[in-house]
Amino acid sequence: MISLRYIPLILKQLYRRPARSGLTLLGVATAMFLYYAVQAMHEGVQAATEANAEDTTLVVYRENRYCPFTSRLPEDYGRRIANLPGVESVIPMQIVVNNCRASLDVVTFRGVPPEDFQSGMMKDLSITEGSLSDWKRRGDGALVGNRLAERRGLKIGDRINLGGITVTVAAIITSPHPQDQNVAYTHLEFIQRSAGNADGVVTQFNVKIQDPGELDAVAASIDDLFREAQQPTTTWSEKAFTARAASDLVEIVGFARLVGWGALVAVFALVANAIILSVQERVKEHAVLQTLGFHNGLLAKLIVAEGVFVSLAGGVLGLAASAAVLSLGTYSFSVEGLSVNLEAGAVTVVAGLLTSCVIGVLAGLFPAWQASRQEIAACFRAV
Amino acid sequence: MAFIECRNLTRTYTRGTNAITPLDDLDLDIEEGMFLSLMGPSGSGKTTLLNLIAGIDRPTSGSLTIDGHNIANSSKSELAAWRSEYIGYIFQLYNLVPVLTAYENVELPLLLHGLTRKERHRKVSAALDLVGIADRHDHYPRQLSGGQEQRVAIARAIVTDPRIIVADEPTGDLDKSSARAILDLMQSINRDLGRTLIMVTHDPHAAEWAQKTLHLEKGRLVEQDVPQSTTAGAT
Ligand SMILES: Nc1ncnc2c1ncn2[C@@H]1O[C@H](COP(=O)(O)OP(=O)(O)O)[C@@H](O)[C@H]1O
Ligand SMILES: [Mg+2]
Numbered sequence: 001m002i003s004l005r006y007i008p009l010i011l012k013q014l015y016r017r018p019a020r021s022g023l024t025l026l027g028v029a030t031a032m033f034l035y036y037a038v039q040a041m042h043e044g045v046q047a048a049t050e051a052n053a054e055d056t057t058l059v060v061y062r063e064n065r066y067c068p069f070t071s072r073l074p075e076d077y078g079r080r081i082a083n084l085p086g087v088e089s090v091i092p093m094q095i096v097v098n099n100c101r102a103s104l105d106v107v108t109f110r111g112v113p114p115e116d117f118q119s120g121m122m123k124d125l126s127i128t129e130g131s132l133s134d135w136k137r138r139g140d141g142a143l144v145g146n147r148l149a150e151r152r153g154l155k156i157g158d159r160i161n162l163g164g165i166t167v168t169v170a171a172i173i174t175s176p177h178p179q180d181q182n183v184a185y186t187h188l189e190f191i192q193r194s195a196g197n198a199d200g201v202v203t204q205f206n207v208k209i210q211d212p213g214e215l216d217a218v219a220a221s222i223d224d225l226f227r228e229a230q231q232p233t234t235t236w237s238e239k240a241f242t243a244r245a246a247s248d249l250v251e252i253v254g255f256a257r258l259v260g261w262g263a264l265v266a267v268f269a270l271v272a273n274a275i276i277l278s279v280q281e282r283v284k285e286h287a288v289l290q291t292l293g294f295h296n297g298l299l300a301k302l303i304v305a306e307g308v309f310v311s312l313a314g315g316v317l318g319l320a321a322s323a324a325v326l327s328l329g330t331y332s333f334s335v336e337g338l339s340v341n342l343e344a345g346a347v348t349v350v351a352g353l354l355t356s357c358v359i360g361v362l363a364g365l366f367p368a369w370q371a372s373r374q375e376i377a378a379c380f381r382a383v
Numbered sequence: 384m385a386f387i388e389c390r391n392l393t394r395t396y397t398r399g400t401n402a403i404t405p406l407d408d409l410d411l412d413i414e415e416g417m418f419l420s421l422m423g424p425s426g427s428g429k430t431t432l433l434n435l436i437a438g439i440d441r442p443t444s445g446s447l448t449i450d451g452h453n454i455a456n457s458s459k460s461e462l463a464a465w466r467s468e469y470i471g472y473i474f475q476l477y478n479l480v481p482v483l484t485a486y487e488n489v490e491l492p493l494l495l496h497g498l499t500r501k502e503r504h505r506k507v508s509a510a511l512d513l514v515g516i517a518d519r520h521d522h523y524p525r526q527l528s529g530g531q532e533q534r535v536a537i538a539r540a541i542v543t544d545p546r547i548i549v550a551d552e553p554t555g556d557l558d559k560s561s562a563r564a565i566l567d568l569m570q571s572i573n574r575d576l577g578r579t580l581i582m583v584t585h586d587p588h589a590a591e592w593a594q595k596t597l598h599l600e601k602g603r604l605v606e607q608d609v610p611q612s613t614t615a616g617a618t
Contacts, residue, residue, distance in 0.1 A: 003494075005494050005500075006494060008487070009483070009487075009491075009494075012482040012483060012487075013482060015482065016481075016482045284478065285478075285480055287439075288474075288478045288480070289480075289491070290439070290463065291437070291439050291466065291470075291472050292466070292467065292472075292491055292492040292495070292539075293463050293464065293466045293467020293468075293470075293492060293495050294463065294495065295459075295460045295463035295464065296459065296460065296463070297460070298495075375440075376434075376439040376440070377430075377431075377434045377439050377440040380474075
């Protein structure tokens with residue numbers, strides 16, 4: 001590392017060309033902004049789709065249907081599923097999405113029977129504002145996920161029209177699951193009526209099972225039960241269901257990450273160019289430093305440190321801006337009624353800072369090497 | 384043994400198939416504490432000799448012994464450390480770092496010496512005082528006149544208290560009165576601090592300030608040891 005007493009020298013060198021250093025810094029900031037945003041998408045998809053051994057939720061869907069608009073199952077399947085061995089609870093659910101476009105602000109309604117919901121799904125949820133009993137009492141009440149509430153600025157008692165359906169915010173919920181953070185839970189009957197669906201028809205069933213090891217076996221027995229029925233089913237684990245729905249998103253995110261890496265390479269070139277230019281115009285000055293006794297290694301470190309300073313400052317700026325924008329916006333992607341949060345963790349921030357440092361070091365290496373192998377006397381001669 | 388001893392000192396530059404030998408088989412002794420001036424026509428090898436003594440260039444052959452060690456055999460990094468202890472270099476065009484103030488320029492060589500900020504402050508202030516430019520310590524080089532810049536450069540050269548100070552045409556770019564002031568300053572550094580001072584100059588008047596003047600021509604000494612008065616105030 002480099003002694004602190006050289007830092008003013010390094011900063012003054014960078015300030016010598018404020019426009020060049022500033023633009024370089026801005027370039028790094030832009031790339032890091034992009035990097036963080038792309039990484040946030042990637043992590044959001046991972047969080048929504050990564051299976052874990054404790055998963056006990058199955059989703060029963062109409063066979064060969066992949067969209068909440070086309071999956072229609074008779075509500076009374078629920079009772080038959082509940083009787084199967086290994087099943088703990090069943091919640092029929094009607095899903096309505098206010099917007100079919102790919103958007104960062106899609107509102108998804110999930111209509112559920114209030115009693116079943118309380119006994120089955122409340123386990124992982126907690127109410128931060130309002131009350132569950134209010135929601136149960138009000139026919140048009142909605143339990144709103146915290147991210148959705150933040151994004152839309154919703155408060156208890158607000159009457160809001162979301163995509164043609166008017167609900168009253170009865171409570172705000174938090175949950176570790178991205179799905180719960182971005183939906184509005186309403187009474188099943190209410191949403192069936194509002195969406196113009198026939199009574200007795202639902203989109204899907206969410207089935208809690210007793211033993212996580214039985215996930216596949218119970219899924220198979222549900223599908224067996226309705227194999228000959230008019231409306232056959234396909235049962236997925238919740239995470240597999242989300243992963244399938246999000247598979248397009250996975251591809252897009254994969255591509256976006258390539259773009260992100262490309263931006264980092266471009267920024268490396270930008271920083272390297274800036275340092276090379278500034279070293280070239282300081283050939284004589286470096287010869288002076290060497291004459292004073294600065295040895296080659298120290299000179300090289302000073303130059304590399306210039307790269308690191310610009311790059312790291314840009315990285316801090318870009319990451320901070322990106323994290324601020326994403327957390328203020330509480331964005332989430334939505335596909336087929338499923339939500340993917342745009343949110344990255346501390347690891348991403350640290351990795352971004354490290355990447356900035358590495359870019360700075362790599363960008364400084366070549367000019368540092370060039371400067372340190374020059375012949376001092378020859379530099380004074382070549383004016 | 385003399386403080387600085389050159390034996391068969393030769394420096395050859397090859398550029399492609401051309402070989403130039405600006406310093407050819409030179410023998411020279413310089414005693415410690417001497418104020419020596421080097422004169423000679425352009426291209427006669429003055430700067431080359433100065434650079435060899437200052438350890439920023441290395442001889443092609445021959446030996447160069449300073450204070451008992453032959454620096455011709457030192458590695459680049461050994462030379463760098465050696466320079467920071469032994470050499471103060473004064474350039475014709477000052478070569479101050481433009482983004483640093485006078486104070487910071489003088490502080491630069493001290494950064495290598497592992498001193499505290501306070502110790503550095505004491506030494507820098509003393510050096511700036513000595514060259515008579517303490518009131519300009521926070522000025523940048525572009526805010527100073529040539530003579531003032533050269534004073535700062537001299538302060539930078541003496542701040543580490545080196546045994547040898549070399550100056551390559553230090554008054555070459557200055558008007559008469561500034562030049563005289565700089566020469567006066569250099570003479571007092573030699574006299575009062577006892578530092579060995581080797582100055583290259585074109586100007587016979589400037590050379591008169593030295594105790595001794597050597598003449599170089601085509602890489603060889605043409606005339607040796609013409610004693611001069613040490614108090615000559617002529618210009
Ligand atoms: N690094 C170098 N490469 C090639 N030629 C050089 C180099 N340094 C000096 N010379 C040549 O050596 C000769 C003497 O140069 P120098 O010592 O600077 O002379 P002076 O200082 O007496 O004017 C000149 O012809 C110069 O071109
Ligand atoms: Mg010269």
